[in-house]
Amino acid sequence: MVDEETQGLESIESWIPRTKIGKDVLEGKITSIDEIFERGEKIKEPEIVDKLLKLKTEIIWIGGSPGKGGGIKRTPTRRTARMHRSGRRYKISSLVVVGNEDGYVGVGRSVGTTHQIAIEKAIKKAKLNIIPVLRGCGSWRCRCNELHSIKRKTEGKAGSVRIVLMPAPRGSGLVCSEELKKLFMLAGIKDILTKSFGKTKTRFNHVLAAFDALKKLNASR
Numbered sequence: 001m002v003d004e005e006t007q008g009l010e011s012i013e014s015w016i017p018r019t020k021i022g023k024d025v026l027e028g029k030i031t032s033i034d035e036i037f038e039r040g041e042k043i044k045e046p047e048i049v050d051k052l053l054k055l056k057t058e059i060i061w062i063g064g065s066p067g068k069g070g071g072i073k074r075t076p077t078r079r080t081a082r083m084h085r086s087g088r089r090y091k092i093s094s095l096v097v098v099g100n101e102d103g104y105v106g107v108g109r110s111v112g113t114t115h116q117i118a119i120e121k122a123i124k125k126a127k128l129n130i131i132p133v134l135r136g137c138g139s140w141r142c143r144c145n146e147l148h149s150i151k152r153k154t155e156g157k158a159g160s161v162r163i164v165l166m167p168a169p170r171g172s173g174l175v176c177s178e179e180l181k182k183l184f185m186l187a188g189i190k191d192i193l194t195k196s197f198g199k200t201k202t203r204f205n206h207v208l209a210a211f212d213a214l215k216k217l218n219a220s221r
């Protein structure tokens, strides 16, 4: 019997495609993810992305509980409890970034009953959310024409957080929080400037807003 929660988490070796695109990818008729994006088709199986891109995964540390002697002890997942007739019920949330460090990145969020299930489900979602990143050298101070930054300024939103991403000259590095660095590194961006507004301490929305900004870059391709 397949557990509903772990369904779809089978390994790539045992993949039996359920969609036309999936079959084409497995049979080698589609060899590049750009072919799928160009057709404007939606990817419905994470294995498609695994076959076409060599992905790395980063977990965004969204959890935290007050530690001994003050401060916040960071954790990769966030646990929230709600009361139930039979006692406390816990829900584990996670946020994951996948990318090939060369122009493709995806973000996925999920909940599960355990830490591992929450993360695995988020990885699967991140793969389905993968997007091409419009990189370039958008900085007038640089003009090197290489893909080290983003092509132009872009903005994104998630919850109360708004973020502005700006092209930066070569050697500037990633001027942002540690969690956002994970997103940009996996996207293959080396130099960027960021400006955030709103409750930027909520890491969840901070990363989602930056991903939204990268998506919007594509809309004006």
Ligand SMILES: [Zn+2]
Pocket: 137, 138, 139, 142, 143, 144, 145, 146, 148, 169, 170
């Ligand atoms: Zn440049």
